[in-house]
Amino acid sequence: MKVVNSEQIKQLDRIAIDEFLIPGIVLMENAGLAVVDEVLKSIKDKENKEVIIVCGMGNNGGDGFVVARHLLNKGIPVKVFITGNPADISGDARKNYNIIHKLNVDIHILVGVNNLKKFSEIIKSSSLIVDAIFGTGLKREVDGLIKEVIHIINNSKKEVIAIDLPSGICADDGSVCGIAVRATKTVVLALLKLGNINYPGADYVGEMILKDIGIPNKAVEDMSLNINLITNNMVKEYMPVRKRDTHKGTYGKAYIVAGSTGMTGAAILSCEAALRSGAGLLKIPVPQSLNTIMETRLTEAITVPLPEFRKGVVGISDIEKIIKTMEESDAIAVGPGSGRSRELEELLRNMLEHTSKPIVLDADALNALADRKELLELIRSKAVMTPHEGEMARLTGLEIDYINNNRIEVASEFAKKWNVVVVLKGARTVVAGPKGEIYINTTGNPGMATAGSGDVLTGIITGLIAQGIKPLNAAAVAVYIHGASGDLAAQKVGEYGLLASDIVKEIPFAIKEIVGR
Ligand SMILES: NC(=O)C1=CN([C@@H]2O[C@H](COP(=O)(O)OP(=O)(O)OC[C@H]3O[C@@H](n4cnc5c(N)ncnc54)[C@H](OP(=O)(O)O)[C@@H]3O)[C@@H](O)[C@H]2O)[C@@H](O)CC1
Numbered sequence: 001m002k003v004v005n006s007e008q009i010k011q012l013d014r015i016a017i018d019e020f021l022i023p024g025i026v027l028m029e030n031a032g033l034a035v036v037d038e039v040l041k042s043i044k045d046k047e048n049k050e051v052i053i054v055c056g057m058g059n060n061g062g063d064g065f066v067v068a069r070h071l072l073n074k075g076i077p078v079k080v081f082i083t084g085n086p087a088d089i090s091g092d093a094r095k096n097y098n099i100i101h102k103l104n105v106d107i108h109i110l111v112g113v114n115n116l117k118k119f120s121e122i123i124k125s126s127s128l129i130v131d132a133i134f135g136t137g138l139k140r141e142v143d144g145l146i147k148e149v150i151h152i153i154n155n156s157k158k159e160v161i162a163i164d165l166p167s168g169i170c171a172d173d174g175s176v177c178g179i180a181v182r183a184t185k186t187v188v189l190a191l192l193k194l195g196n197i198n199y200p201g202a203d204y205v206g207e208m209i210l211k212d213i214g215i216p217n218k219a220v221e222d223m224s225l226n227i228n229l230i231t232n233n234m235v236k237e238y239m240p241v242r243k244r245d246t247h248k249g250t251y252g253k254a255y256i257v258a259g260s261t262g263m264t265g266a267a268i269l270s271c272e273a274a275l276r277s278g279a280g281l282l283k284i285p286v287p288q289s290l291n292t293i294m295e296t297r298l299t300e301a302i303t304v305p306l307p308e309f310r311k312g313v314v315g316i317s318d319i320e321k322i323i324k325t326m327e328e329s330d331a332i333a334v335g336p337g338s339g340r341s342r343e344l345e346e347l348l349r350n351m352l353e354h355t356s357k358p359i360v361l362d363a364d365a366l367n368a369l370a371d372r373k374e375l376l377e378l379i380r381s382k383a384v385m386t387p388h389e390g391e392m393a394r395l396t397g398l399e400i401d402y403i404n405n406n407r408i409e410v411a412s413e414f415a416k417k418w419n420v421v422v423v424l425k426g427a428r429t430v431v432a433g434p435k436g437e438i439y440i441n442t443t444g445n446p447g448m449a450t451a452g453s454g455d456v457l458t459g460i461i462t463g464l465i466a467q468g469i470k471p472l473n474a475a476a477v478a479v480y481i482h483g484a485s486g487d488l489a490a491q492k493v494g495e496y497g498l499l500a501s502d503i504v505k506e507i508p509f510a511i512k513e514i515v516g517r
């Protein structure tokens with residue numbers, strides 16, 4: 001499913017109108033009708049049916065005028081409030097304003113303090129508010145009268161249906177421009193906007209309903225939009241079908257280099273997650289002194305004990321064996337719980353030099369790259385990097401705040417620069433590919449911000465690549481499954497006590513629910 005920013009939707013709107021000759025007013029009519037559907041559903045069982053429509057001066061307000069006209073026609077009492085002088089409304093919105101003016105709709109112009117008092121009184125006795133102040137055209141901080149208006153709407157505790165975006169949310173990144181309407185429901189028009197799904201905007205949209213307004217699919221296809229929401233359907237499409245006449249070799253061999261003294265748990269979580277995601281076979285190199293514990297905990301994995309230079313750390317003591325296992329593997333991962341050490345840096349350098357297989361780099365492998373930036377030259381064309389914002393800051397030298405405010409751009413730039421896949425973890429994990437491909441994930445919950453959660457994700461990505469899914473798709477599918485598993489776990493144990501091992505247990509059930517097998 002495609003996601004757009006304000007520039008892209010504007011361009012799409014223009015293509016629909018100029019190239020496919022669909023009059024803009026038709027799109028506005030469709031938008032208004034889509035909202036009317038939802039308003040009618042919401043007031044169906046209410047005794048008081050009065051609807052207040054608060055309209056801005058642009059096309060979002062124009063959609064609001066269309067809503068007013070259709071509700072009036074259905075005998076629903078409506079009052080329209082306009083946030084400026086109607087003489088300043090232009091284009092299709094102007095035409096729709098003229099129609100409701102002719103129809104004698106009860107129109108109020110919001111100016112001055114007394115007027116706001118009246119507004120606040122009137123909405124108290126209404127049933128529902130339609131927010132048509134700003135959509136994708138919001139440009140600057142909301143202040144003055146409109147700020148007061150939004151404050152009154154939010155304090156009214158009334159049900160609010162927002163058109164396209166809750167007014168005050170920036171369509172491009174979900175930031176709040178001074179203040180924003182807290183909607184019960186948002187009717188999103190044509191395509192999802194980044195502001196609908198990114199936080200904090202996502203906290204303001206309430207229930208999200210995506211409605212077609214008649215923009216031709218061809219126009220959307222022609223634009224080759226690069227931002228996608230990861231969906232159930234995408235996961236279904238990429239998860240390999242397991243045929244009857246297959247064996248464990250069919251589902252790939254994974255090799256996970258993880259764990260060290262004190263951090264064997266990270267290795268266990270990654271390995272179990274890879275196996276629970278369907279990898280056919282899994283090997284893990286283990287420092288000799290940790291082999292017993294690993295063998296005891298990992299029933300289904302093959303542990304390969306190695307001599308150790310430094311106690312409890314996998315190093316390059318038997319690099320030949322490691323290289324050979326890499327050659328036999330379909331997917332490799334390095335980093336979870338590996339610890340920060342020169343041994344790991346050297347091991348990573350050797351591994352990167354000797355393989356062209358897809359290699360997932362997480363946790364201490366990312367730290368090693370941040371400490372030894374020259375190693376970055378070796379990650380090209382094979383790495384899947386899974387940093388959180390702190391690790392990304394160390395890798396790039398960018399400030400964490402900057403990364404948080406520009407997650408898509410930062411992930412995408414890194415992916416393009418190094419020709420790798422980047423999984424920038426967070427409340428809306430961003431997966432970026434080397435050709436500018438972007439996937440955004442919406443599964444998951446705050447309970448997953450817990451130790452070991454990232455190790456599980458690394459395991460899932462590795463398990464999926466081992467099964468033959470291309471690294472970029474595997475990363476996108478994995479973050480979705482990871483979040484969905486966390487959501488199932490949260491349903492059982494709640495968010496507070498949720499452990500990474502609970503996420504692992506739910507992986508097969510999440511896959512079964514999504515894929516149907
Ligand atoms: N895309 C489509 O296919 C279709 C889109 N449609 C709808 O159009 C919407 C986009 O419409 P839009 O472009 O007219 O922008 P919109 O959100 O109404 O806001 C612009 C107005 O707000 C003002 N303004 C801005 N910031 C402000 C601030 N901080 N404080 C105060 N004022 C501020 C700005 O003033 P200006 O900056 O020009 O002075 C201007 O007057 C879209 O979300 C959807 O609902 C449908 O009709 C059908 C097809």
Ligand SMILES: [K+]
Binds near residue numbers: 162164
């Ligand atoms: K709105």
